[in-house]
C-alpha cells in the first residue's frame with residue numbers, strides 16, 4: 001500500500017464524515033471541518049430526502 005501512503009502525504013486533511021484522507025481539490029470545508037465530496041453530497045441528499053419523506057407523510061404534492 002505504498003500508493004496509499006503517497007495519497008496521505010498530499011492530503012489536506014481527513015474527512016470527518018467517513019475518515020478518509022482528502023486530497024487537495026477533492027474536499028470542502030464546512031464550518032471549519034473537512035468533508036470529502038462524497039460526504040458533502042450525502043449531507044445535502046440526506047436533507048433533501050428528509051424533506052421529501054416529510055412531504056410524503058403529509059401526502060403533499062412535491063414542490064417543483
Ligand SMILES: [Zn+2]
Nearest residue numbers: 015018036039
Ligand atoms: Zn467523507
